[in-house]
Amino acid sequence: xxxxxxxxxxxxxxxxxxxxxxxxxxxxxxxxxxxxxxxxxxxxxxxxxxxxxxxxxxxxxxxxxxxxxxxxxxxxxxxxxxxxxxxxxxxxxxxxxxxxxxxxxxxxxxxxxxxxxxxxxxxxxxxxxxxxxxxxxxxxxxxxxxxxxxxxxxxxxxxxxxxxxxxxxxxxxxxxxxxxxxxxxxxxxxxxxxxxxxxxxxxxxxxxxxxxxxxxxxxxxxxxxxxxxxxxxxxxxxxxxxxxxxxxxxx
Amino acid sequence: xxxxxxxxxxxxxxxxxxxxxxxxxxxxxxxxxxxxxxxxxxxxxxxxxxxxxxxxxxxxxxxxxxxxxxxxxxxxxxxxxxxxxxxxxxxxxxxxxxxxxxxxxxxxxxxxxxxxxxxxxxxxxxxxxxxxxxxxxxxxxxxxxxxxxxxxxxxxxxxxxxxxxxxxxxxxxxxxxxxxxxxxxxxxxxxxxxxxxxxxxxxxxxxxxxxxxxxxxxxxxxxxxxxxxxxxxxxxxxxxxxxxxxxxxxxxxxxxxxxxxxxxxxxxxxxxxxxxxxxxxxxxxxxxxxxxxxxxxxxxxxxxxxxxxxxxxxxxxxxxxxxxxxxxxxxxxxxxxxxxxxxxxxxxxxx
Numbered sequence: 001x002x003x004x005x006x007x008x009x010x011x012x013x014x015x016x017x018x019x020x021x022x023x024x025x026x027x028x029x030x031x032x033x034x035x036x037x038x039x040x041x042x043x044x045x046x047x048x049x050x051x052x053x054x055x056x057x058x059x060x061x062x063x064x065x066x067x068x069x070x071x072x073x074x075x076x077x078x079x080x081x082x083x084x085x086x087x088x089x090x091x092x093x094x095x096x097x098x099x100x101x102x103x104x105x106x107x108x109x110x111x112x113x114x115x116x117x118x119x120x121x122x123x124x125x126x127x128x129x130x131x132x133x134x135x136x137x138x139x140x141x142x143x144x145x146x147x148x149x150x151x152x153x154x155x156x157x158x159x160x161x162x163x164x165x166x167x168x169x170x171x172x173x174x175x176x177x178x179x180x181x182x183x184x185x186x187x188x189x190x191x192x193x194x195x196x197x198x199x200x201x202x203x204x205x206x207x208x209x210x211x212x213x214x215x216x217x218x219x220x221x222x223x224x225x226x227x228x229x230x231x232x233x234x235x236x237x238x239x240x241x242x243x244x245x246x247x248x249x250x251x
Numbered sequence: 252x253x254x255x256x257x258x259x260x261x262x263x264x265x266x267x268x269x270x271x272x273x274x275x276x277x278x279x280x281x282x283x284x285x286x287x288x289x290x291x292x293x294x295x296x297x298x299x300x301x302x303x304x305x306x307x308x309x310x311x312x313x314x315x316x317x318x319x320x321x322x323x324x325x326x327x328x329x330x331x332x333x334x335x336x337x338x339x340x341x342x343x344x345x346x347x348x349x350x351x352x353x354x355x356x357x358x359x360x361x362x363x364x365x366x367x368x369x370x371x372x373x374x375x376x377x378x379x380x381x382x383x384x385x386x387x388x389x390x391x392x393x394x395x396x397x398x399x400x401x402x403x404x405x406x407x408x409x410x411x412x413x414x415x416x417x418x419x420x421x422x423x424x425x426x427x428x429x430x431x432x433x434x435x436x437x438x439x440x441x442x443x444x445x446x447x448x449x450x451x452x453x454x455x456x457x458x459x460x461x462x463x464x465x466x467x468x469x470x471x472x473x474x475x476x477x478x479x480x481x482x483x484x485x486x487x488x489x490x491x492x493x494x495x496x497x498x499x500x501x502x503x504x505x506x507x508x509x510x511x512x513x514x515x516x517x518x519x520x521x522x523x524x525x526x527x528x529x530x531x532x533x534x535x536x537x538x539x540x541x542x543x544x545x546x547x548x549x550x551x552x553x554x555x556x557x558x559x560x561x562x563x564x565x566x567x568x569x570x571x572x573x574x575x576x577x578x579x580x581x582x583x584x585x586x587x588x589x590x591x592x593x594x595x596x597x598x599x600x601x602x
Binding site: 048049050069070071072073074075078079080081084085086087088089090091093094096097098099100101102105106107112113116117129130149152 | 271272273274275277346347350351352484485487488490491492493494495497498499500501502546
């Protein structure tokens with residue numbers, strides 16, 4: 001679904017990302033994990049063409065990201081950054097309505113409204129859809145943004161740390177929603193996660209990055225292992241069998 | 252793939268199916284309110300226009316002399332309409348692209364450039380210089396100069412390595428400050444007579460405008476404003492910030508550059524026509540956002556224009572017929588605008 005070939009981004013002579021070669025399969029959740037500064041978010045924003053690369057190529061569903069028109073890409077891939085500051089005062093539903101922009105250029109049809117309604121309901125925001133974003137809690141606002149991305153109706157969804165600032169319950173809820181997006185709606189979700197246990201529990205594929213390079217890829221069972229995580233995070237990590245699956249312990 | 256979305260669950264807490272709408276004016280009530288608002292503003296604008304043309308006309312209504320005097324005053328009315336159009340649309344679009352509701356495009360050095368050109372003409376050529384910077388050719392030249400200045404600034408900063416909006420704003424302000432300082436210095440070297448004549452040109456005034464400029468100003472403003480209106484939905488997306496806009500498939504850099512150039516055309520047309528109006532655009536944009544209560548540029552732009560006509564025309568009528576000082580409309584607008592700005596900022600704590 002997503003192919004990265006020799007993707008490189010240079011910041012200074014000694015700080016660089018890549019060259020990264022990576023194949024993200026269609027369907028399921030792919031989690032990018034790794035320590036701070038490993039280049040997870042950078043890689044995700046490059047794939048989502050929010051950031052240019054110095055060398056290499058990214059292909060999403062057969063479209064070259066650097067050469068395809070941004071408007072055409074917006075119907076194939078949706079991307080959401082961690083922090084979104086809005087000058088505009090919007091209600092939840094108005095924000096989600098913007099997700100239809102790639103399809104209707106701002107003239108919302110009845111079909112668009114239907115997709116917006118379904119996206120709002122999918123994220124359980126029906127009761128909140130008339131509320132302004134600045135009246136919501138962090139978790140609700142995060143869900144509203146994900147609803148917008150969902151309404152964009154793309155095969156691929158890229159999310160940069162969607163669990164940031166969410167508490168335990170909201171984090172679990174968000175990951176379950178992403179899981180349902182892949183199983184019920186057939187989307188391919190790529191997500192940057194900080195918590196390796198969330199990656200181990202909810203992801204179908206895990207990509208571990210370190211120092212701008214892909215170190216390990218595989219299923220959670222292959223990557224969430226003591227020696228792998230210890231190497232990637234440079235800190236002693238044990239993996240134990242918990243009541244609901246394997247857990248990385250590093251406290 | 253939309254069909255793959257699960258069928259909607261029964262909506263929670265939503266009254267009617269037709270109320271589940273997105274867009275700038277989602278509910279029937281919003282739409283009705285907007286129509287009433289535009290209607291009321293249009294009526295107010297027509298009243299102001301009628302007052303500008305008809306108030307204190309010494310001839311009996313309907314006589315030949317009445318219409319002759321009215322005809323002369325229509326020029327001022329057209330100037331007010333054009334300036335309101337330029338400043339209102341220019342400021343709203345500029346605020347959207349810069350993601351900031353406090354800025355006005357005036358700070359980007361347009362007014363300082365105007366001051367410098369006018370001052371330089373007087374200081375080099377004396378009083379005769381003022382006559383030399385007047386005329387359609389000179390007007391066009393001044394507009395071209397301002398747009399070229401903006402184009403260079405934006406083009407350089409947007410395509411270069413420093414592709415950063417804040418750097419661009421800062422450079423614009425610094426250049427504006429430099430040109431303003433140079434103009435002030437030149438003004439100190441002027442004789443009192445020259446300075447007096449110059450001052451009259453440097454305070455925004457409807458009376459500064461020459462009717463012959465309108466043949467150029469109106470088409471230019473209409474073209475630039477028309478494009479902004481046509482791409483107004485792109486402005487809605489640009490207002491969401493760079494990352495979201497790019498994610499939704501809007502070429503943020505190119506769109507921003509085009510909008511900024513259109514804004515510079517509007518500001519150049521207005522400033523060259525009547526002189527600096529620092530707070531006027533800000534005032535109209537802020538009132539327009541307050542009263543429309545929506546993000547939609549299709550809705551905000553016309554309201555801002557109407558508000559501009561009412562405010563500027565109203566100030567003109569009040570000054571001309573109450574204070575007998577039609578020349579200094581800019582002063583009143585600045586004082587009212589500045590006060591309004593402070594009150595608004597202190598009351599709301601945010602913009």
